[in-house]
Amino acid sequence: MIDVPKVEDLLETLEEALRLEIERRALENPLMIGIHSGGAWIAEALHRRLEIKEPLGKLDISFYRDDFSRIGMHPKVQTSQMSFKVDGRPILLIDDVFYTGRTVRAALNEIFDYGRPSAVVLGVLLERNGREIPLRPDCRGGALTLSKGQRIKLMGPNSLKLSMHTV
Amino acid sequence: MTAEKDTLQRGPDGKLRHFLTVEGLDRAFLELIMDTADSFASVTEQTVKKVPLLRGKTIVNLFFETSTRTRTTFELAAKRLSADVLNVNIETSATTKGESLLDTIRNIEAMHVDMFVVRHAQSGAAHFIARHVAPHISVINAGDGRHAHPTQAMLDVYTIRKHKGDFHRLKVAIVGDILHSRVARSEIAALKILGAEEIRVVGPRTLIPADIQSLGVTVFHDLAEGLRGVDVVIMLRLQRERMTGAFIPSEHEYYASFGLTEGRLEQAAPDVMVMHPGPINRGVEIDSKVADGERSVILQQVSHGIAIRMAVMSMAMHHQGAGGVA
Numbered sequence: 001m002i003d004v005p006k007v008e009d010l011l012e013t014l015e016e017a018l019r020l021e022i023e024r025r026a027l028e029n030p031l032m033i034g035i036h037s038g039g040a041w042i043a044e045a046l047h048r049r050l051e052i053k054e055p056l057g058k059l060d061i062s063f064y065r066d067d068f069s070r071i072g073m074h075p076k077v078q079t080s081q082m083s084f085k086v087d088g089r090p091i092l093l094i095d096d097v098f099y100t101g102r103t104v105r106a107a108l109n110e111i112f113d114y115g116r117p118s119a120v121v122l123g124v125l126l127e128r129n130g131r132e133i134p135l136r137p138d139c140r141g142g143a144l145t146l147s148k149g150q151r152i153k154l155m156g157p158n159s160l161k162l163s164m165h166t167v
Numbered sequence: 168m169t170a171e172k173d174t175l176q177r178g179p180d181g182k183l184r185h186f187l188t189v190e191g192l193d194r195a196f197l198e199l200i201m202d203t204a205d206s207f208a209s210v211t212e213q214t215v216k217k218v219p220l221l222r223g224k225t226i227v228n229l230f231f232e233t234s235t236r237t238r239t240t241f242e243l244a245a246k247r248l249s250a251d252v253l254n255v256n257i258e259t260s261a262t263t264k265g266e267s268l269l270d271t272i273r274n275i276e277a278m279h280v281d282m283f284v285v286r287h288a289q290s291g292a293a294h295f296i297a298r299h300v301a302p303h304i305s306v307i308n309a310g311d312g313r314h315a316h317p318t319q320a321m322l323d324v325y326t327i328r329k330h331k332g333d334f335h336r337l338k339v340a341i342v343g344d345i346l347h348s349r350v351a352r353s354e355i356a357a358l359k360i361l362g363a364e365e366i367r368v369v370g371p372r373t374l375i376p377a378d379i380q381s382l383g384v385t386v387f388h389d390l391a392e393g394l395r396g397v398d399v400v401i402m403l404r405l406q407r408e409r410m411t412g413a414f415i416p417s418e419h420e421y422y423a424s425f426g427l428t429e430g431r432l433e434q435a436a437p438d439v440m441v442m443h444p445g446p447i448n449r450g451v452e453i454d455s456k457v458a459d460g461e462r463s464v465i466l467q468q469v470s471h472g473i474a475i476r477m478a479v480m481s482m483a484m485h486h487q488g489a490g491g492v493a
Contacts, residue, residue, distance in 0.1 A: 060206070063218035072182065072485035077206035082213075113215035 002146065007160040010125050010141030011042070015049050017139035018092060018123050022050075027090040027119065033057035035107050036078050038096030038154035042125050045160075046094060057082045064106035080110065087115040096154040098124040101135040126162070128152060175297055183482045185297040185306040188315040189357045197360055201325045203478035204471070210247055220481050221250035225280040229271075229296075230309070231257040231287040236445050236469065237309050237319070241284045244476035253280070268292075269299060276301055282484060283307070290314035290349075305483040307476075313349050319444050320353035322475040324361055326468050327399055330440050334361040338436075340393050341384075342369040343403035343425060343452050346376050346414075350444050351403060355382050369393030370425060373414045390425050394434040402427055402443045402453050418451050428454045432462070440464050 034043025047056045060078040123139040226245045290312030297306040310316040369387040387393030
């Protein structure tokens with residue numbers, strides 16, 4: 001049995017890692033974008049804690065997924081909310097679980113359709129094994145090694161909790 | 168007939184294969200189309216106004232009848248989904264040299280295309296093509312004869328939903344040339360499915376089909392009466408090119424009886440919205456003051472047309488199970 005880490009502990013570690021990264025790279029006034037839906041919940045908490053001035057951006061990457069042809073349109077795609085200009089700005093991109101890396105690729109493609117940010121920092125609550133493309137997070141709240149069929153998912157938006165299941 | 172249309176339009180999994188008519192579709196499905204259109208709203212806010220959903224797909228606009236608005240909004244919708252678009256204007260092409268419709272279709276099919284958007288003067292043309300195309304090709308009806316114009320009806324109900332939220336208490340008047348209008352037929356069907364309280368058709372006797380009541384509408388031959396208390400007015404274009412018989416005495420007289428003016432609009436509910444599928448004939452069916460007035464949503468209809476067409480195309484395309492790699 002694997003111990004499922006507590007979201008609050010992971011959030012604290014991630015917040016600290018992001019602070020250090022912002023300082024180390026001297027990122028001025030970074031914007032924050034959360035990936036729908038789990039990433040956006042995490043981003044909401046971090047947005048408060050890091051006192052980001054501009055409103056939080058939210059991306060629904062459904063139209064940028066690489067498996068559209070296999071699974072088709074999602075029945076309820078949320079509208080991406082990007083109420084700021086990304087050109088020349090550093091961006092903190094936030095997701096809940098980093099797994100294959102495909103979601104982040106889709107998110108990056110979508111962000112670059114909004115403009116050209118000066119930098120993108122990827123922060124994730126939890127990194128698990130199973131990368132399929134050469135992308136990895138800059139900051140993470142924690143890491144977990146799972147077997148092939150195991151999945152971990154963030155439940156929310158009220159009282160965020162990680163939940164394990166096997167496919 | 169309805170059952171046949173349904174299996175033609177929707178696959179065994181219920182997903183859209185072809186979009187030919189709104190008739191036979193249920194309310195949840197029309198709402199799904201509108202919800203999907205909503206989700207494309209943010210695309211126009213992007214610097215690059217495109218999503219890669221239909222990248223690598225080829226969509227053919229097959230127009231046997233001229234159209235500017237419908238063709239360009241279909242083209243733009245396809246391009247915003249990153250599809251490649253081929254515009255085939257048949258009036259100036261091979262059919263005028265005697266090639267049959269099926270031969271034309273077979274030839275374009277052989278160019279490895281994925282979707283036909285069809286506009287044809289003959290009722291049933293899109294159904295005919297849908298029945299005969301290769302299984303991987305989707306057909307979208309962009310207007311067939313007097314029969315149907317489903318994406319226009321969808322963009323109209325989508326525009327109404329944006330303003331009114333719900334259809335249950337709505338009184339809608341469709342005014343003008345109902346007889347020649349595929350738009351009216353599709354709108355009536357869509358409004359019925361969505362549960363509008365009352366649908367009225369208003370126009371001179373010569374321009375309203377005799378059996379129209381069977382569609383569940385009330386008929387008015389007097390504009391003031393027909394507009395009384397309505398929440399939505401949909402004006403139809405007087406289709407001059409189809410006016411071969413003695414349908415109306417003159418355009419001037421038509422305007423005097425059925426032209427929408429500010430004064431006449433006072434009969435309607437205070438927050439009435441005025442719609443028109445375009446192109447508008449100013450001073451024939453609608454006064455410029457109304458067309459450009461604050462209650463007019465005519466230009467919003469055009470923008471919504473792009474979102475609705477993006478929704479329908481992306482929904483129909485994915486049944487094919489190929490391409491679409493971001």
